[in-house]
Amino acid sequence: MALLEVKNLDVHYGVIQAIKNISFEVNEGEIVTLIGANGAGKTTTMQSIMGLIHPSRGEIYYNGQKINNIPSHKIVKMGMTQVPEGRRIFSELTVYENLVMGAYTRKDKDGIEKDFKDIYALFPRLEERKNQIAGTLSGGEQQMLAMGRAIMSKPKLLMLDEPSMGLSPLLVDQVFEIIKHFHSLGTTILLVEQNANKSLAISDRAYVLKNGEIVRAGTGAELLANDEIKKDYLGG
Amino acid sequence: MDFITMIINGLSIGGTYAIIALGYTMVYGIAKMLNFAHGDIIMVGGYTIVLFFPISPVVGIIASVIFCVIVGIVVEKSAYKPLRGASPLAVLITAIGVSKLLQSAAQIFIGSESKGITVNLGEIKMGSVKISVLTLITILCSIAVMVALTLFVKYTKTGRAMIAVSEDRGAAQLMGINVNFIIMITFIIGSALAAVASVFLVFKIQDVGPIFGAMPGIKAFAAAVIGGIGSIPGAMVGGVVLGFIEAVCGMIPPITPYTDAIEFAILIIVLLVKPTGFLGKKRREKV
Numbered sequence: 001m002a003l004l005e006v007k008n009l010d011v012h013y014g015v016i017q018a019i020k021n022i023s024f025e026v027n028e029g030e031i032v033t034l035i036g037a038n039g040a041g042k043t044t045t046m047q048s049i050m051g052l053i054h055p056s057r058g059e060i061y062y063n064g065q066k067i068n069n070i071p072s073h074k075i076v077k078m079g080m081t082q083v084p085e086g087r088r089i090f091s092e093l094t095v096y097e098n099l100v101m102g103a104y105t106r107k108d109k110d111g112i113e114k115d116f117k118d119i120y121a122l123f124p125r126l127e128e129r130k131n132q133i134a135g136t137l138s139g140g141e142q143q144m145l146a147m148g149r150a151i152m153s154k155p156k157l158l159m160l161d162e163p164s165m166g167l168s169p170l171l172v173d174q175v176f177e178i179i180k181h182f183h184s185l186g187t188t189i190l191l192v193e194q195n196a197n198k199s200l201a202i203s204d205r206a207y208v209l210k211n212g213e214i215v216r217a218g219t220g221a222e223l224l225a226n227d228e229i230k231k232d233y234l235g236g
Numbered sequence: 237m238d239f240i241t242m243i244i245n246g247l248s249i250g251g252t253y254a255i256i257a258l259g260y261t262m263v264y265g266i267a268k269m270l271n272f273a274h275g276d277i278i279m280v281g282g283y284t285i286v287l288f289f290p291i292s293p294v295v296g297i298i299a300s301v302i303f304c305v306i307v308g309i310v311v312e313k314s315a316y317k318p319l320r321g322a323s324p325l326a327v328l329i330t331a332i333g334v335s336k337l338l339q340s341a342a343q344i345f346i347g348s349e350s351k352g353i354t355v356n357l358g359e360i361k362m363g364s365v366k367i368s369v370l371t372l373i374t375i376l377c378s379i380a381v382m383v384a385l386t387l388f389v390k391y392t393k394t395g396r397a398m399i400a401v402s403e404d405r406g407a408a409q410l411m412g413i414n415v416n417f418i419i420m421i422t423f424i425i426g427s428a429l430a431a432v433a434s435v436f437l438v439f440k441i442q443d444v445g446p447i448f449g450a451m452p453g454i455k456a457f458a459a460a461v462i463g464g465i466g467s468i469p470g471a472m473v474g475g476v477v478l479g480f481i482e483a484v485c486g487m488i489p490p491i492t493p494y495t496d497a498i499e500f501a502i503l504i505i506v507l508l509v510k511p512t513g514f515l516g517k518k519r520r521e522k523v
């Protein structure tokens with residue numbers, strides 16, 4: 001049984017259909033990527049899974065349980081969360097308070113304490129700036145904070161929506177290292193990326209989303225070697 | 237001497253406005269709506285005090301808080317919650333409707349002539365200045381309430397969740413925050429604050445009618461806007477500023493009759509110079 005299964009999903013914005021009958025799955029322990037150009041429907045898909053947008057048709061299953069009509073905050077409690085597109089950290093709260101918000105659903109004080117230590121070890125910059133208002137962080141630091149905040153909820157399935165967007169090459173590498181790190185600790189990953197090079201390289205499997213439809217699926221290596229994919233998404 | 241009296245009056249009027257303005261601003265920041273019925277919650281509190289006052293003033297105050305909170309919850313659940321996600325105009329019209337409904341209900345069930353109580357808490361002399369005990373209590377309670385609220389928002393889990401929801405509802409949901417619950421808590425706090433304000437106002441005016449809350453409500457709304465609607469410190473600043481303007485106008489007899497006009501003129505000037513108010517920010521809206 002897949003950890004996450006999306007079946008025949010349609011999503012509309014008013015009369016515009018943004019997602020057309022897509023189906024895909026993420027198995028426990030995998031890194032799966034959805035790649036697609038601007039406006040392909042990646043964010044729409046991610047937000048539908050989290051219950052932030054309501055699909056017009058189709059089902060979403062988490063651990064075999066249908067979650068279509070479950071409110072977002074309960075989905076988070078079930079073990080899923082998302083690093084949203086554009087980071088969306090709480091700019092009026094401090095770095096520390098942002099991380100505390102990440103642990104909102106948790107009651108295990110000791111576990112939270114330990115995760116704080118782990119996150120500060122992984123992102124020393126966040127520890128240095130823990131009492132700083134998050135809105136004053138640089139773009140790269142905000143991305144680290146958004147990832148740290150999501151991890152504080154201890155998700156089984158972590159979704160990331162274009163985490164490398166707008167970052168310098170050095171920081172992009174760091175983001176992918178961190179994704180691999182969380183994956184190695186047992187977190188299943190669903191990644192959305194526009195620039196497919198790095199994401200396909202770390203993915204077990206990937207799907208290509210085009211104009212709201214899944215037009216191709218395969219292992220990361222297969223898609224990386226595919227000529228059409230190379231031409232459309234790998235800049236060559 | 238006049239100067240000290242003015243400061244004390246300003247703080248007392250301003251504290252009352254600030255406490256009401258906090259209700260407007262928190263609901264606006266978190267639920268993204270203008271709760272035009274907020275002033276009428278003060279009226280509910282006012283009648284409750286008048287009703288229970290003969291038993292004991294303390295019972296009156298407690299009953300006022302309980303009643304206001306109940307009415308706040310009922311209004312939120314029955315009128316506003318079903319409109320979550322509806323157009324802002326629909327919500328605004330509904331809020332105005334709720335306001336008129338509460339006023340009409342008071343008129344029908346209690347009557348249009350006002351009900352009064354007599355309270356005299358006396359005065360104390362500080363040097364050459366006489367201050368009424370009520371004024372002093374109003375100032376001290378307002379400060380206590382504002383400090384408590386600031387600490388609550390800054391240091392409790394629910395308080396921080398309120399900031400998170402007001403800044404980015406979608407991202408807050410991704411933290412596992414139940415937005416409807418946070419909105420409900422906000423209405424409860426706002427209504428309890430309205431009840432506290434109703435205590436100050438009833439003890440001062442000693443007369444409650446169906447539109448008892450309308451004027452303080454609209455003034456406090458102006459205070460919230462002057463301070464920057466959505467901002468908690470803004471509501472406090474806006475309330476105190478308006479209180480001082482009122483106190484100054486009250487002490488200069490030729491302009492006293494124009495107090496309300498001057499207050500709203502200042503609101504307009506502030507909005508022309510700084511459309512977001514003193515401490516308000518431009519906000520991005522996201523799913």
Ligand SMILES: Nc1ncnc2c1ncn2[C@@H]1O[C@H](COP(=O)(O)OP(=O)(O)OP(=O)(O)O)[C@@H](O)[C@H]1O
Pocket residue numbers: 013016018036037038039040041042043044045085194
């Ligand atoms: N709130 C909205 N209202 C109307 N149309 C929308 C809305 N959000 C997205 N769309 C449309 O839906 C389609 C898919 O958008 P989506 O944001 O999911 O794409 P994306 O793959 O995430 O793109 P990007 O790479 O730019 O983030 C686009 O055509 C977009 O214009």
Ligand SMILES: [Mg+2]
Pocket residue numbers: 042043044085161
């Ligand atoms: Mg997107």
